[in-house]
Amino acid sequence: PQTFISPPSSVSCVQLETQKDLYPPPVSLLHVPLRYIGVLGNLYVLFESDRGLVLMDQHAAHERVLFERMLSYVGTNGVVPSQKLLLPQTIELSTRDSQMLREILPALQQLGISIAEFGPHTFLLDGLPALIKIGDPKQFVLDLIDGVKEATVPLDIRHLGWETLARTVCRHAVKAHDPLSHEEILALLEQLRHCQMPYTCPHGRPTLIELSYQEIEKKFGRVT
């Protein structure tokens, strides 16, 4: 049976992002009817499709939406709109982390994260991407640095593309985002429907999984 959730598993996420033109577009999520049922564990949104149960990982979906918005901003205007913090925050780092942050400052600036050098180990954070809401800006930057370190082991910051960085920004941006209202969930689905690659998060994990009626019937012993 035709499946609408079908990124080929042999192709990595990075390939999908960079080889867009070679990769045939999946069946458009735009045209898949999904009836909202409810939310499981404050994370998984349950929908009824024509073929069974669909679960959306709201974090993964949100990452995808945010990532594509960042891509499109940098692609068209060259820079993601930044929102000034009411209170700029100072960030103290180790020698090594300071060196690393210094190297990615221009790319962060492009993504709407405004950080300036304030001393050899001190930085001043005074702006964040207007696209996202961050509860604790300083912690967000510290987590982001951790994420960048993870993404570049062995550490070679010079080869870190801004796409990789945007991916890391997105991951840390949506982590704090928790229970969503009914309206926010439907808006998120709508945004996901309009993504170019709606079926995976920027790291290649699924945003949607499906439990078909056939699988459910099998579990219930209705068919064998």
Added chain:
Amino acid sequence: PQTFISPPSSVSCVQLETQKDLYPPPVSLLHVPLRYIGVLGNLYVLFESDRGLVLMDQHAAHERVLFERMLSYVGTNGVVPSQKLLLPQTIELSTRDSQMLREILPALQQLGISIAEFGPHTFLLDGLPALIKIGDPKQFVLDLIDGVKEATVPLDIRHLGWETLARTVCRHAVKAHDPLSHEEILALLEQLRHCQMPYTCPHGRPTLIELSYQEIEKKFGRVT
């Protein structure tokens, strides 16, 4: 991990019913917290448990509830209360089906189904179990005869116990029952919670299945 949906698969349903005293009671469904989420495909009720997603097959659950009520009636009073039909209905059968129905008439009477002989191939239906709602009484009896034939292949009606018959009655009684209101679903869950064997329908199929957070995380690639 301990599972609360755990009828041993090596024991058949009939054994479970007849060897009640030998079989240790499963973890009581009474004490499993289940938060109602919604309904999938007009059939599967979705709940959130402490451990993940729980799906209830409302037909199977309804069969179980009805079956145990019939068991308890026949066990205590000897007969299931019958409700008279406003318009008694005549049923014409083949020679073979007539013979079969004639043999199970006393057992059907015990289960609240009031049918009398009206001629060599004609019967008069004038009462159905008060426990159940039947849209088309005549069709119900025809389906029931089909079900009895299925249950006794090769046909040996004399060895058909009233428990087997009750099981067949339940299956055909709940088939017509479709979309349930929110209140009816919660009432059904409550009745199922009080059953002695809540985890399977009278035929041994599950009434509840579980998709744990662990399984869901695996499908979403959050754990491997």
